[in-house]
Structure formats: structure tokens, C-alpha cells
Amino acid sequence: xxxxxxxxxxxxxxxxxxxxxxxxxxxxxxxxxxxxxxxxxxxxxxxxxxxxxxxxxxxxxxxxxxxxxxxxxxxxxxxxxxxxxxxxxxxxxxxxxxxxxxxxxxxxxxxxxxxxxxxxxxxxxxxxxxxxxxxxxxxxxxxxxxxxxxxxxxxxxxxxxxxxxxxxxxxxxxxxxxxxxxxxxxxxxxxxxxxxxxxxxxxxxxxxxxxxxxxxxxxxxxxxxxxxxxxxxxxxxxxxxxxxxxxxxxxxxxxxxxxxxxxxxxxxxxxxxxxxxxxxxxxxxxxxxxxxxxxxxxxxxxxxxxxxxxxxxxxxxxxxxxxxxxxxxxxxxxxxxxxxxxxxxxxxxxxxxxxxxxxxxxxxxxxxxxxxxxxxxxxxxxxxxxxxxxxxxxxxxxxxxxxxxxxxxxxxxxxxxxxxxxxxxxxxxxxxxxxxxxxxxxxxxxxxxxxxxxxxxxxxxxxxxxxxxxxxxxxxxxxxxxxxxxxxxxxxxxxxxxxxxxxxxxxxxxxxxxx
Numbered sequence: 001x002x003x004x005x006x007x008x009x010x011x012x013x014x015x016x017x018x019x020x021x022x023x024x025x026x027x028x029x030x031x032x033x034x035x036x037x038x039x040x041x042x043x044x045x046x047x048x049x050x051x052x053x054x055x056x057x058x059x060x061x062x063x064x065x066x067x068x069x070x071x072x073x074x075x076x077x078x079x080x081x082x083x084x085x086x087x088x089x090x091x092x093x094x095x096x097x098x099x100x101x102x103x104x105x106x107x108x109x110x111x112x113x114x115x116x117x118x119x120x121x122x123x124x125x126x127x128x129x130x131x132x133x134x135x136x137x138x139x140x141x142x143x144x145x146x147x148x149x150x151x152x153x154x155x156x157x158x159x160x161x162x163x164x165x166x167x168x169x170x171x172x173x174x175x176x177x178x179x180x181x182x183x184x185x186x187x188x189x190x191x192x193x194x195x196x197x198x199x200x201x202x203x204x205x206x207x208x209x210x211x212x213x214x215x216x217x218x219x220x221x222x223x224x225x226x227x228x229x230x231x232x233x234x235x236x237x238x239x240x241x242x243x244x245x246x247x248x249x250x251x252x253x254x255x256x257x258x259x260x261x262x263x264x265x266x267x268x269x270x271x272x273x274x275x276x277x278x279x280x281x282x283x284x285x286x287x288x289x290x291x292x293x294x295x296x297x298x299x300x301x302x303x304x305x306x307x308x309x310x311x312x313x314x315x316x317x318x319x320x321x322x323x324x325x326x327x328x329x330x331x332x333x334x335x336x337x338x339x340x341x342x343x344x345x346x347x348x349x350x351x352x353x354x355x356x357x358x359x360x361x362x363x364x365x366x367x368x369x370x371x372x373x374x375x376x377x378x379x380x381x382x383x384x385x386x387x388x389x390x391x392x393x394x395x396x397x398x399x400x401x402x403x404x405x406x407x408x409x410x411x412x413x414x415x416x417x418x419x420x421x422x423x424x425x426x427x428x429x430x431x432x433x434x435x436x437x438x439x440x441x442x443x444x445x446x447x448x449x450x451x452x453x454x455x456x457x458x459x460x461x462x463x464x465x466x467x468x469x470x471x472x473x474x475x476x477x478x479x480x481x482x483x484x485x486x487x488x489x490x491x492x493x494x495x496x497x498x499x500x501x502x503x504x505x506x507x508x509x510x511x512x513x514x515x
Contacts, residue, residue, distance in 0.1 A: 053098025117457025137319030381453035
């Protein structure tokens, strides 16, 4: 019996030693080795603190920043990304943060950003645990799988297909304005928080253009994804612990329920469409139909391994729905806030709209004639980019400019810092000046990789033209009918829930324009 006990202890030690050793490497030895390496490259940051790194400080900074509104200013970095602001103030542009045991180098040089975007195999998106992702669509894929999905999705966003979706933009905008007409009197101004209406508008658009259904039918997906996004953001402010997602916590159970319900709803939509296609009623001109058509064609011509499975189609639909709704709604709300503040630019934009369209329905080709509005949208996304940062990770020991980085180092591409950098944009970088885009984006950036509201390089957002056309249509129709200004009750409080949003809404004073 005693010998058995000794053997049992030895077996447990043999089993436990590798586990303990790997744990120590993860939480201490590797971080300390990488920290030494980074400091030798001239990078600076807080000393590594076991397991948590800078998480506790980051959480505190973000909580403090969100606790109260700020005065109206476009110097929003300290409120939106206080951890980056503090790191740069303490250590300069060549700095890093600790997200648990993993360091994250802050990349602020446009030439380094260009290098990262040009080497897709070396600088990849970090792997995000499944329960922290809104979808497993093309945005989270790499190498050959990304290339396959991108190829299948691209046809749905060609210009000739986009033209067919513009009537859906118009119908959704008309529905929103009808609701405003019922609230706002014919005589005199009225205060309205436009944020929720713009969210409904863009959800309606993506429901119609992606699935051919109205917003009412797609409401379930939208509301579930919004809750999922909030829960994911809350968890991302804590250290990731492997295996934690398997515990039956209230949060984990709710996330599973959300995912199951979203996938069930999407599956029923897809199955209905597949049945219609089988009886020869066509795929339809919406994004789902175009994706299914592209997928079936690829499978017929090259074989099933070149196409998507039904599960992959569902994941792309999740991405369509969330990305298509979130990006445009945030672009529109910040544009209205800025035009409510700078009413001279609002007047210039309205004059252009009335000159191009008068009071009639905007047509697709004419949207390209809205030069002033295009400048305003670009400047809005420069000051208030929908996504404030991108993340990449080194898959191998890599060169980045004059830096040599070990495999496994995270890279933060702080879009908002690049967009607000005076060295790139001039002394008025934190001022609203759409004229900087009067000769286009390339001229405004002097060819630098410094303007990234839709990402950049080969992985630039496939829905860029879709979002811009939708935003132009919505803004043109609003300006045709309403004049507006910021309400005294508006609280300036940009914050992130996946995208950059107004924490306390967008309270504007609207007044109908008399014919």
C-alpha cells in the first residue's frame, strides 16, 4: 500500500510538472523575456506585473473616463482610449501595454502600418476565443480561407449590384423621416434624440439589402447582436483565462443562448431562400441571394471544397448584419452631431443636395456628385472613426521598420491616434475642417497610410462603398427636409461598444424646412 502511494505521488508529479512549467512560462518567464527584448529595441512601457499586466489600470482608466461627459471638443482620445493616451504621455510614441501576459506594441508610424497591411501572412489578426466574437466571418479569417471567402463575397458588393440596393436605402430613409414628420410639428422646432432612429434606419437597410426582409422581421437579430456586443466588450476588459467559457456562469449561459437564437433565425431565412432557388424563383438581388449564387457557382465549377458550408454562410450573414448596421449608424450620428454644431457646413451641404436633387428622390449615379457631403463624411470619420483601433499579432520573429519583434507580440494600430496626429494632418488636426479632403483622401494624407476608417490594404472593408452610398442617401434626404442644431441637453460622450458611439445619445433640435 505504501509503495502504491509513492507511485501515485510520482505519477501525479510527472503529470503536474509539465502543466506547472507551461503555466509558469505563460505567466512569467516568456513575458519577462519578451519585455527585455522590447526594451532592447527602444520600446518602453510599465514593468510586467504577473498575470494581469496593465489590465487593472486599463479597466480603472476606462471606467473613470466613461463616468462623466466631456466638454464639446474633438480631443476625444483621453476619453475613448485613455490607456493609449496615458502610455504615450508616459513613454512616447515607442511604447507598449500589457494585456495580461502578452505585450501589445503601439504602432503610430504610417510607414509601419503600411508594412503591416502588406504582409498578411506575417502580421495576422489575433485569434479571438469563439465566445468573444460576434461572428466567425471573413473579417476573422486568415491566409487561404480568407482569400476564398473574400472571393465569394466580392460579387455581392460590385457597383452594378450596389445600384440595385439603392432603392432599399431610399425606402428605409423614407420610413424614418415619416416617423420624424409625425413627431415634429409643422411650425417651430422640436428636440429629438436621433441616435435610436439612425440605428433603426441602418438595421432596416441591412435587413432589406441582406435578407430581403423588413426591419420588423430582422429586429430579433439586431437586438440580440447588440446585447452580445455589449457583453463581449465587458468581458474584453478582463484577463482571458483558458477554459473559463466552459463554466456555467450567468454570462456564459446567456452568450450561448444569444448565439443559438441568432443562428436559428438566420438558418430559417437561408433555408427559405434555398427552397425558392430550388423551384426556380431565383436567388434575389439582396446580399444573401448574391452570396448563395456566388457560392453555388463556385462549387459547381470547382468542387465543394472551394465553396462555403451552410455554417460558414450563417457566419457571413452575422457579419453582414452587424457590420452593415453598426458602421453606418455611427457614421451618420456623428455627422449629424457635427453638422448640428457647425451649421455653416450644414447649409453648404444642403445647398449642394438641393442643387443636385432639388426635392426629388436621389438616384444612385447622382450620389457621386455630392462632393461637399463626401468631404464632410470623410472628415467625420477622421475625427470619429467607427473602429478606433485594429489589432495584429506577429506569427513569427519579424522585422517592422527598424524593429525586430518576436513571434506572439500583439500590435495595436490606433486608428484614432493616426487620425488626430498633428504631424500628419497639421496644427488643426483636432478641428472640424472638411476642406482638407477637397482634393481627395490621397492628397489629404500626402500618400501616407494614415486614414483608416475602413481598414486598409488587401483587407480593406468590402462594404466600404455600400456604407458610403447609404450614408450619402440618408444625409441627402434628411437635409432636404430638416434643419437641425445641437440641443442644450446634448452631452458629448464618445465611447466604444465595438464601434465609437455617443454614450448619452444625440439630442438635436430639428425644424422642418418650408417649401
